[in-house]
Amino acid sequence: MPSPTLRAVRVYPVKSVAGHAPAEATVEPWGLAGDRRWTLVDSDGRTITQRRCPRLALAAAEPLPGGGIRLSAADREPLSVRVPEPVGTVAVEVWRDKVDAVPTDRAASEWFSDHLGTDVRLVYLHDPAHCRPIDPAYSRPGETVSFADGYPLLLTTTASLDALNSLIAQGDHADEGPLPMNRFRPNVVVDGTAPWAEDDWSRIRIGEVSFRVAKPSGRCVITTTDQRTGERGKEPLRTLARHRLDGDQLIFGQNLIPEGTGTLRTGDPVEVIG
Numbered sequence: 050m051p052s053p054t055l056r057a058v059r060v061y062p063v064k065s066v067a068g069h070a071p072a073e074a075t076v077e078p079w080g081l082a083g084d085r086r087w088t089l090v091d092s093d094g095r096t097i098t099q100r101r102c103p104r105l106a107l108a109a110a111e112p113l114p115g116g117g118i119r120l121s122a123a124d125r126e127p128l129s130v131r132v133p134e135p136v137g138t139v140a141v142e143v144w145r146d147k148v149d150a151v152p153t154d155r156a157a158s159e160w161f162s163d164h165l166g167t168d169v170r171l172v173y174l175h176d177p178a179h180c181r182p183i184d185p186a187y188s189r190p191g192e193t194v195s196f197a198d199g200y201p202l203l204l205t206t207t208a209s210l211d212a213l214n215s216l217i218a219q220g221d222h223a224d225e226g227p228l229p230m231n232r233f234r235p236n237v238v239v240d241g242t243a244p245w246a247e248d249d250w251s252r253i254r255i256g257e258v259s260f261r262v263a264k265p266s267g268r269c270v271i272t273t274t275d276q277r278t279g280e281r282g283k284e285p286l287r288t289l290a291r292h293r294l295d296g297d298q299l300i301f302g303q304n305l306i307p308e309g310t311g312t313l314r315t316g317d318p319v320e321v322i323g
Contacts (some may be wrong), residue, residue, distance in 0.1 A: 053319035056257055057230075057238040063171070064088040064196045065098035067109040067231075067276065073314040076258045076307050079177040079189030079193050080201035081236055083112045086177070088141065088150070088196040089161055089169045095142045096196070099271045102165050103279040119289070122164050130157045135175045143196060150174050165230060184305065187263040190256045192306060200263055200304035204247060205235040212244035212300065217288045225284040231276045232285065233268070233302055236295050247303045249292045258311040259322065267298035 061068035064085045075082040089097040099105045108122040118131040130153055138149040143285070150172035152158075157171045174180060177195045185200060193200050207230070214227035230238060237255065238300065239247070253273045268289060272279045288300035 051241040053241040053321075055237060055313060055315055055317040055319055056240040056313060057122055058313055059234070059236055060112065060236070061234065062087055062110040062112050063108075064096065064250075065100075065102075065105045067106060068234075069109070069111050073312055075178070075312050076202075076310050077323055078201070078307055078310065079180065079195050080197060080307075081313075083116065084209040085117065086116070087153075087171060088173045089171055090139075090141050090142075090150075091167075091169060093142075094140050096153070097165075097169055097282075099274055100267045100269060102167070103274045103281060104165055105275055106279050108161070117270075120160055125160060125164055128157065128160045130154075130171070131171075133173055137211045138175075139172060141196075143181060148180055148196075152318065159185050176291050183263075187304075188291055188306060200299070201265075201307055202236040202260070202263075202305040203234070203266055203302050204237045204239060204243045204260075204305050205230060205233050205302040206239045206244075208240075208242050208244045209247065209301065213285060213288065213293075217284050220284075220288050220291070222283045222287055228285055230274045230275075232274070233266075234271070235302060237313065238307075241319075250323070251305065252308075252321075253305075254320045254322055256311065256313055256317030257315060259308040260305040261308060262273045263306050265276045265295055265298070265300035266302040266303050266304050267295075272301070281298055309317065 058074045059070050060081050105181050110118045119129050121127045133151045133153050141150045143147045153171045180193045183192045183194050191280050217226035293300050
């Protein structure tokens with residue numbers, strides 16, 4: 050079997066919106082540079098994701114120099130959004146955590162409101178260093194995460210996706226497969242492993258950066274959402290429930306916490322160090 054390598058890097062500037070796949074990305078203590086620094090909230094300040102609005106899959110965000118983003122969708126004219134000045138923060142609820150974020154200008158919020166057909170507000174996380182602490186059961190004091198669900202990075206492997214698709218092909222909803230990797234919204238995708246090898250990792254090094262493998266990633270309804278159409282099916286949750294059940298969680302992929310900073314590049318070697 051070939052040595053594991055980094056096949057792809059993926060950054061999602063706006064939480065739950067389609068991202069992009071650069072050739073390289075900088076690892077910061079709270080995740081990849083620019084990853085999930087923006088999110089949409091409702092009138093109560095609660096984060097809006099594809100769980101509530103699957104049409105978010107049909108919008109994309111691309112990073113711009115200086116930290117801004119360019120929004121695009123088939124039904125809207127593209128819009129460039131600058132990083133707002135860090136004044137007038139609002140409280141944002143991410144799961145049970147409260148985070149101070151900065152609202153963007155009205156045009157960006159109206160762009161998303163028109164796309165989704167409901168009033169939303171786009172906000173920006175100015176300082177992830179003072180953001181949400183990672184679950185202390187899996188982290189060290191002072192480790193934080195941006196607007197990502199719980200951990201700085203998510204890793205998946207192509208071998209495990211192939212194995213999952215083989216299981217889907219044997220099930221009651223075989224017509225829904227094979228599923229692409231974008232259903233799982235990973236930050237790093239690794240080639241050259243055995244299926245489910247990542248279950249046994251505790252520490253890895255990708256290129257010049259080391260990571261702790263914190264815990265398996267529990268999957269939700271977003272994985273059943275076709276990222277091209279916004280339509281939902283039964284898979285992969287139906288198959289994960291049969292074959293990848295860990296307690297009350299359906300798992301696919303592993304959550305990572307950086308042990309340092311540096312740059313990840315596609316083609317980097319991936320070494321299991323613990």
